[in-house]
């Protein structure tokens with residue numbers, strides 16, 4: 001349950017939000033004040049979501065000045081190299097229509113912000129490898145003696161120079177996105193990654209003596225069949241002859257305001273059967289790790305749901321938070337974990353139309 005949600009880039013808006021909260025004495029007046037702010041959704045006051053906030057480019061980049069051993073990225077200086085994405089993957093909420101696509105931070109500004117004593121640097125963004133100067137940035141940091149991590153690497157951007165820079169900056173595993181189980185599925189997702197790019201990624205990982213190539217992909221994408229799984233098995237077997245391969249798999253869950261919005265979840269049994277088929281086919285040839293099909297179904301219901309699902313999630317959590325409690329709670333609204341199509345219900349709040357173009 002939330003009283004208000006700031007949509008989009010909140011760097012500057014947060015100040016107005018805090019002022020609105022502090023300037024009023026009671027909860028009702030605070031909500032009234034928040035509801036008058038642009039890009040702030042107050043469920044008790046609004047039926048539609050407002051448009052998404054975007055800050056001026058002069059505000060970029062965001063960075064995390066606090067380095068500490070007590071986080072997942074311990075002692076790492078995190079900095080944004082770009083914001084948004086120029087690509088159009090049909091399942092993704094960051095696709096080019098969000099806030100005008102990709103906004104690039106100039107290389108000099110990025111490098112000037114990184115403290116000279118930073119030994120670990122994380123370059124953050126939806127599509128870091130699409131930055132036109134990414135190789136120069138990584139090479140410069142490697143020369144400074146920094147270990148560098150990138151939050152995303154697109155396989156069609158990998159080159160000998162780029163992977164060499166990553167190796168110098170401490171990479172041991174080359175991690176990139178395969179996205180779909182077959183070329184046909186990847187095309188349906190409007191991904192630019194193609195077989196030739198993935199083969200090249202495997203070859204570059206071997207040339208630069210990486211320990212392994214790690215590939216992320218989804219199963220249960222709309223239209224996927226067992227034939228696509230078999231193509232995946234065949235293809236990954238070929239890659240594993242070049243370099244050791246690990247797969248990180250997530251079941252497909254459609255997200256609001258994307259072209260694949262409202263597409264059904266494949267179902268827990270189907271996902272588990274496809275994962276088992278993949279594991280059988282790749283036994284001894286690739287490490288296959290997948291997130292749970294059951295919990296992906298919970299994620300799907302929450303991603304597609306509205307207030308009623310939110311309240312039932314709270315109920316399930318109070319009843320222990322097991323999968324059985326979520327299944328029981330969501331069944332009250334007609335959600336079925338075996339074969340999930342979104343149940344008919346009243347229209348959910350929608351974003352500005354530009355978001356779903």
Ligand code: SF4
Nearest residue numbers: 085089092094095126
């Ligand atoms: S999946 Fe990645 S490359 Fe595709 S639109 Fe989203 S952020 Fe961009």
